[in-house]
Amino acid sequence: EAQVTQNPRYLITVTGKKLTVTCSQNMNHEYMSWYRQDPGLGLRQIYYSMNVEVTDKGDVPEGYKVSRKEKRNFPLILESPSPNQTSLYFCASRDRGTEKLFFGSGTQLSVL
Amino acid sequence: EDKVVQSPLSLVVHEGDTVTLNCSYEVTNFRSLLWYKQEKKAPTFLFMLTSSGIEKKSGRLSSILDKKELFSILNITATQTGDSAVYLCAVTRNSGGSNYKLTFGKGTLLTVNP
Numbered sequence: 630e631a632q633v634t635q636n637p638r639y640l641i642t643v644t645g646k647k648l649t650v651t652c653s654q655n656m657n658h659e660y661m662s663w664y665r666q667d668p669g670l671g672l673r674q675i676y677y678s679m680n681v682e683v684t685d686k687g688d689v690p691e692g693y694k695v696s697r698k699e700k701r702n703f704p705l706i707l708e709s710p711s712p713n714q715t716s717l718y719f720c721a722s723r724d725r726g727t728e729k730l731f732f733g734s735g736t737q738l739s740v741l
Numbered sequence: 742e743d744k745v746v747q748s749p750l751s752l753v754v755h756e757g758d759t760v761t762l763n764c765s766y767e768v769t770n771f772r773s774l775l776w777y778k779q780e781k782k783a784p785t786f787l788f789m790l791t792s793s794g795i796e797k798k799s800g801r802l803s804s805i806l807d808k809k810e811l812f813s814i815l816n817i818t819a820t821q822t823g824d825s826a827v828y829l830c831a832v833t834r835n836s837g838g839s840n841y842k843l844t845f846g847k848g849t850l851l852t853v854n855p
Contacts, residue, residue, distance in 0.1 A: 669847065670847070671829075671845045671846060671847040671848060672784075672829070672831075672845040673845075674842070674843070677840075679840060717782075719783065719784075728772065728773050728775060728789065728833045728841040728843065729775070729786055729789060730775075730784075730786070730843065731786075732783040732784050732785070733783060734782050734783045735782040735783055
């Protein structure tokens with residue numbers, strides 16, 4: 630089944646403790662992206678990757694890192710999480726030449 | 742800066758009603774407009790519109806785009822409780838190459854009561 634898989638689905642952590650949210654897609658998509666969704670603010674792009682080893686900042690990149698060493702994987706790294714990074718995070722991917730994004734199931738992160 | 746405004750923010754209807762959700766936008770070098778349905782977590786794709794006046798249909802859902810007036814509507818007829826969800830509108834613009842950046846609206850929360 631074609632899908633975008635994120636892990637974990639839920640995560641509670643404390644300020645300053647480094648964490649990684651994994652994302653993997655099995656559709657051979659070149660483009661991958663991370664979004665956060667907050668009440669009243671909608672979906673906002675954090676980082677995106679056009680292909681392996683090619684990443685760029687989205688609208689709200691501060692406090693986040695990404696890497697794209699393999700085509701299928703695009704982890705999101707929070708080196709020193711803070712409470713304002715409490716949010717619902719989505720990984721998404723799409724094929725080249727189309728705007729249609731496929732989303733993962735989301736990761737609800739709480740930073741205490 | 743690209744802007745997408747959805748209205749209403751929330752809507753409560755009874756099963757069987759027809760609803761119209763609105764999406765207006767301001768974007769430089771418009772490419773397309775997409776509608777997504779978000780039930781529990783992951784948004785799922787509904788429609789993509791690129792041309793004015795051509796209605797897209799899928800069962801009880803339909804959508805149309807007006808590129809002159811810069812808006813789109815999503816219609817749902819004979820609503821069912823399973824239609825309860827947040828409906829998201831997003832626009833893309835040509836940014837060079839295939840980097841079609843999506844800008845999302847804040848969504849419309851639709852609640853369909855039995």
